[in-house]
Amino acid sequence: MKRAVLMRSLPAPAPAALPSPVLAPQMQPPAPNVASEQSLFRINAIVRHWLLQHRDQIRTLAIGAVSLALFLLSWHFLATYRVSFHVRFTNVPTPVQVFQSLARAAHNGRLLQHVVLSCRRIALGFIIATLIAVPLGLVMGRFRFARDVIFPISEVLRPIPAIAWVPMSIMLWPSNEESIVFITFIGSFFPILLNTLHGMASVDPVLVRASQSLGANEFAIFREVYFPASLPSIFTGLTVGMGVAWVSLIAAEMISGQFGIGYFTWEAYSLVQYSDIALGMICIGVLGLSSSAIIRGIGRIVMPWKTNT
């Protein structure tokens, strides 16, 4: 909302700045009061330039803020007046109640514990999946034999949703913690593997030839051509894999956990603490958003040629 007001007041400073352009070309140090006027003019110009340059982004942000505010407002009214029109908002907490419950949870540190534990599970499962799926995909993409051996297995296991692994996983692993990490791992593994494979398949053969005619050996081709050429696909896989990892983790925590943000949300329902349900949901949303933002950030650092255009 603030930005919208800012935009409307934009044209106002322009007339005030009008007299100074005459001074601008003069390079010798002017009198102090003129100098301050000049620097004021310059700041004014910079701000205007910046606003003009980022007009589209500012517009998008402003519209986004308004639309979010409207969403909160409708939530507020639906919950406050307990609207019940087939869909029942009778027990839905208001945004204010959720905020109060956040303040309470932040105070006693219980929520933070759950969040930290979930993040640890995601980090473990996801990193292990990345460390296995990416090299495996690279090798499968390069060596036909490896692909012929592994691809059938992966095709059979891939359609099984990670949630369906919950009972098997509990049987397989000695501790509950390990079985939940395993489910997170399974969730993110296949998107990462498939996208890495796809990246390897789409490497331009002319680039491979170019590197060969410059004296690259097999290993150098792998490191200098196949790997960087597959990076964009790998990062697509990581983003998708991270999303699936969260889905799998939350489901696993709801079914079999004693800790974690998924458990927190489900427990809130059992304990009839309705505002904690919404709080848990919002936390999950924020965590998912931040983790994909982290991956995008890493991608930008690792692939400077993609962002420099």
Added chain:
Amino acid sequence: MSEQTAGVIDNIADASVASGKGRIEVSHFGLSYASAEGPIEAVADAGIVVEPGEFVSIIGPSGCGKSTLLNAVAGFLKPTRGTVRVDDEPVNRPSADRGMVFQQYSLFPWKTVRENVEFGLKMKGMERSRRESAARTLLGLAGLLAFENQYPDRLSGGMKQRVGIVRALATGPKVLLLDEPFGALDAQTRIIMQQILTNMWQRLKISVLFVTHDIDEAIFLSDRVYCMTARPGTIKAEITIPLPRPRQQSMMMSSEFLALRRGLMSLISEESLKAMSGEVNDDALQGLTIDTHGHALSEMI
């Protein structure tokens, strides 16, 4: 030219002299591609020779096997029949001794311009600081130093291809192979690129095998031109270009040039018609010459 520049040029020239003379000899070369309907004979019994330091072009109709022949010299393809030798060594794999420039630019998008040029030196195990300064000198020669830290997809087609040529030359190859390198460039850029290529070739004194379908380009650049037949390609004619060097743009209007051009043109068009006979039947040819008497096609229909 600065002393350092001269040094790098000498190094490259030395490297090509030291490692051999750069004589290409292809004899009774034949290559068939495997396909679902059996082998496709792309080239049959072709023989060419490029003497050390010579600039030789191959010209022929589309699909006659020019790229196939060049790729065999590069070591990407194995001959089905005959032999491919460079300095009396049979070619059996790609090597930095034979630099290659592709029509599709083929710069590594994830490497900056300088890193692209450095690539061959890196593969040779040259240490970073030395290869960096060598790459910068070469880029300076090609007028590309200002772009050394840019990624290739920001460059124009002409610049990309200049980087491609510099990259291929950086390792000091004995021979340079170019497959329609200027095919995707506009006419003006093309002419400038031809000048740059001749300059570099004359300084480095390496053998060049140049594939093109542009007759003017072939005459302007080459000492000799091989003309290929339609598929399966063989060598139909070998034409020596006696024009003096250095060659100027103005020569393209000389009667000597035009006579060579006429000769090559008739050789090529004969083969092009043969190559297209499968695709263009009599009806289609008639359709191409139909006289609409100024009416729009839609009205006639």
